Amino acid sequence: MSDSYVTPDGRTIGGKVLEMRNITLRFGGVVAIKDISFDIREGEIRAIIGPNGAGKSSMLNVINGFYHPQEGEIWFHGEKRKPMKPYQIAKQGIARTFQNIALFKGMSTLDNIMTGRFNQMKTNMALQMLWKGPAEREEVANREIVERVIDFLEIQAIRKTPVGALPYGLQKRVELGRALAAQPKLLLLDEPMAGMNVEEKEDMSRFILDVNDEFGTTIALIEHDMGVVMDISDRVVVMDYGKKIGDGTPDEVRNNQAVIDAYLGVDHG
Amino acid sequence: MFYREAGDYKTTYAEDSQTFPLKLDRYAYYTLLAVAFLVVPFVINDYWASAVLIPFLIWSIASLGLNILTGYCGQVSLGTGGFMAVGAYAAYKLMTSFPDLNIMIIVLLSGAITAAVGVLFGLPSLRIKGFYLAVATLAAQFFLVWLFNKFEWFYNYSASGQISAPTREMFGYEVTGPSASAPAKYMFCLVLVLGLAWVARNLTRGRIGRSWMAIRDMDIAAEIIGVNPLKTKLTAFAVSSFFIGVAGALFFAVYLGAVEVGEAFGIQKSFLVLFMIIIGGLGSILGSFIGAAFLVLLPVLLKNIMAGALGWPIDLAAHIELVIIGFLIMLTLVLEPHGVAQLWRVAKQKLRLWPFPH
Numbered sequence: 001m002s003d004s005y006v007t008p009d010g011r012t013i014g015g016k017v018l019e020m021r022n023i024t025l026r027f028g029g030v031v032a033i034k035d036i037s038f039d040i041r042e043g044e045i046r047a048i049i050g051p052n053g054a055g056k057s058s059m060l061n062v063i064n065g066f067y068h069p070q071e072g073e074i075w076f077h078g079e080k081r082k083p084m085k086p087y088q089i090a091k092q093g094i095a096r097t098f099q100n101i102a103l104f105k106g107m108s109t110l111d112n113i114m115t116g117r118f119n120q121m122k123t124n125m126a127l128q129m130l131w132k133g134p135a136e137r138e139e140v141a142n143r144e145i146v147e148r149v150i151d152f153l154e155i156q157a158i159r160k161t162p163v164g165a166l167p168y169g170l171q172k173r174v175e176l177g178r179a180l181a182a183q184p185k186l187l188l189l190d191e192p193m194a195g196m197n198v199e200e201k202e203d204m205s206r207f208i209l210d211v212n213d214e215f216g217t218t219i220a221l222i223e224h225d226m227g228v229v230m231d232i233s234d235r236v237v238v239m240d241y242g243k244k245i246g247d248g249t250p251d252e253v254r255n256n257q258a259v260i261d262a263y264l265g266v267d268h269g
Numbered sequence: 270m271f272y273r274e275a276g277d278y279k280t281t282y283a284e285d286s287q288t289f290p291l292k293l294d295r296y297a298y299y300t301l302l303a304v305a306f307l308v309v310p311f312v313i314n315d316y317w318a319s320a321v322l323i324p325f326l327i328w329s330i331a332s333l334g335l336n337i338l339t340g341y342c343g344q345v346s347l348g349t350g351g352f353m354a355v356g357a358y359a360a361y362k363l364m365t366s367f368p369d370l371n372i373m374i375i376v377l378l379s380g381a382i383t384a385a386v387g388v389l390f391g392l393p394s395l396r397i398k399g400f401y402l403a404v405a406t407l408a409a410q411f412f413l414v415w416l417f418n419k420f421e422w423f424y425n426y427s428a429s430g431q432i433s434a435p436t437r438e439m440f441g442y443e444v445t446g447p448s449a450s451a452p453a454k455y456m457f458c459l460v461l462v463l464g465l466a467w468v469a470r471n472l473t474r475g476r477i478g479r480s481w482m483a484i485r486d487m488d489i490a491a492e493i494i495g496v497n498p499l500k501t502k503l504t505a506f507a508v509s510s511f512f513i514g515v516a517g518a519l520f521f522a523v524y525l526g527a528v529e530v531g532e533a534f535g536i537q538k539s540f541l542v543l544f545m546i547i548i549g550g551l552g553s554i555l556g557s558f559i560g561a562a563f564l565v566l567l568p569v570l571l572k573n574i575m576a577g578a579l580g581w582p583i584d585l586a587a588h589i590e591l592v593i594i595g596f597l598i599m600l601t602l603v604l605e606p607h608g609v610a611q612l613w614r615v616a617k618q619k620l621r622l623w624p625f626p627h
């Protein structure tokens with residue numbers, strides 16, 4: 001495939017942001033990912049789909065450094081990535097959300113999203129102790145960015161609410177907010193719409209499209225809802241039992257016999 | 270009705286995150302400061318100083334310290350007594366080795382030495398969590414007390430095995446030693462308390478505080494926003510131990526004057542400070558003060574009522590005190606895990622809106 005392409009809706013997708021080459025990940029005897037290669041390109045919305053246990057979440061965990069594959073290479077922005085800790089990878093501009101919400105339960109919506117700015121805040125401990133001066137200025141500057149995220153996600157009303165007290169759908173939204181606040185180059189979303197009703201799914205789809213559109217953020221997402229996947233993604237990777245069984249535009253994937261077979265066996269609503 | 274924010278609008282983000290967002294709270298705070306600085310020093314007597322005020326100030330520092338580690342960063346520690354001992358012995362060695370060194374500098378250096386020791390004992394926290402970390406810090410507690418007993422160098426080979434604080438002055442007033450006056454000791458502790466509370470507040474309100482709370486609430490998610498778990502936990506251990514070391518130095522040099530390590534800094538002290546932050550409020554600056562005030566005042570009160578007014582034997586009063594503390598801890602843990610500070614916050618919230626709850 002050439003280095004860039006134009007989507008049906010006229011967006012130009014750039015070069016490779018991330019490239020997975022022959023990744024194999026084993027847990028003891030279980031092969032969670034088997035020799036998978038694919039790439040994610042600048043500005044695209046890339047979906048990863050597949051039945052339960054296919055290895056999708058494991059793939060995101062490999063990308064953001066929770067899991068270290070036994071074989072294969074990861075190339076980020078044209079450079080081969082050395083084995084790194086998740087927090088180091090975060091500093092490179094990869095943010096994510098989790099399949100099971102992973103918010104900071106003891107903190108408010110605002111504070112949760114402020115934590116997303118951690119990498120961009122630099123004042124040292126001595127200045128933090130003084131507060132007045134650089135530390136306070138930095139806090140206010142970052143608060144402004146966070147307030148824009150809050151406006152964008154339409155969660156102004158729950159700014160000061162402890163996140164533990166929020167309904168599930170809003171928690172998912174706050175978690176997206178925390179990831180967005182980091183202004184990532186690559187955003188990984190693990191089932192951002194799981195457990196949501198139709199209306200909430202529509203909202204979430206809109207946010208994902210808007211993020212991609214307004215900020216040009218490259219997004220990789222895992223999703224079970226085929227309608228949503230086909231609607232919003234540019235290209236789709238299909239996994240089954242740790243193997244890649246399809247890769248291409250939604251239309252190509254839809255008509256791929258291996259994909260159809262995999263999905264006929266398992267019910268996915 | 271009178272406690273409200275009428276006309277108290279926040280127009281900037283800086284105002285929105287100030288320490289006392291309400292005017293009334295700010296005035297209450299300034300009044301308290303004025304009384305503490307301008308009234309108390311002139312009326313304080315030895316009884317009030319040694320029974321209530323000075324212990325309250327010193328335990329406030331210790332409980333601020335433990336609250337940073339446990340309440341904000343989620344790392345349970347039962348080593349507080351041992352770390353206070355480090356502060357005390359550091360102060361003693363510094364005072365006796367450098368007689369000309371200013372006492373304020375000695376206290377702060379003692380905090381710094383304790384911070385270094387705290388970091389050392391915090392290293393296992395990367396691997397072990399919760400209950401197991403508590404046990405590891407308990408081991409630190411026993412080890413440190415043993416260490417200061419075992420090696421005579423720490424107490425300058427004195428026959429009694431005790432350390433005692435020589436006289437040191439601040440601005441011409443004696444603050445340590447047998448003839449230091451109550452107002453001087455009180456003022457010395459007060460200045461440190463205010464300075465350190467201010468530091469604690471500033472550290473917990475910004476980037477570093479949020480990284481501590483992130484580790485506390487969910488360490489996996491903390492990592493994906495870029496928080497280095499080891500560095501963050503060790504920072505919490507360092508800052509916390511600094512506070513606790515300062516408290517230990519003051520407890521020895523200003524308050525007791527002479528100590529024997531097992532007696533002054535035993536495991537009971539570790540639990541005492543832990544109870545303070547549980548009752549006062551985990552993850553709350555105000556809660557640290559409330560907890561310290563509570564556990565300093567309670568015994569004084571009970572002693573006066575039960576032994577003084579009712580004429581009960583003193584050891585019975587001590588037992589009842591333990592029962593009451595135990596009961597209160599269970600009560601707070603069950604009813605309001607965020608302690609009295611949270612009850613206060615909720616009550617204020619209600620009061621702000623009363624009588625129109627919507």
Ligand SMILES: Nc1ncnc2c1ncn2[C@@H]1O[C@H](COP(=O)(O)OP(=O)(O)OP(=O)(O)O)[C@@H](O)[C@H]1O
Pocket residue numbers: 027030031032050051052053054055056057058059099
């Ligand atoms: N930490 C782990 N230890 C052992 N096995 C694991 C671990 N993580 C994942 N696995 C295994 O790897 C396989 C893939 O799991 P993964 O969570 O990646 O699937 P998934 O595609 O995200 O499924 P779902 O749609 O249910 O979320 C499963 O068999 C799972 O049991």
Ligand SMILES: [Mg+2]
Pocket residue numbers: 056057058099
């Ligand atoms: Mg999954």
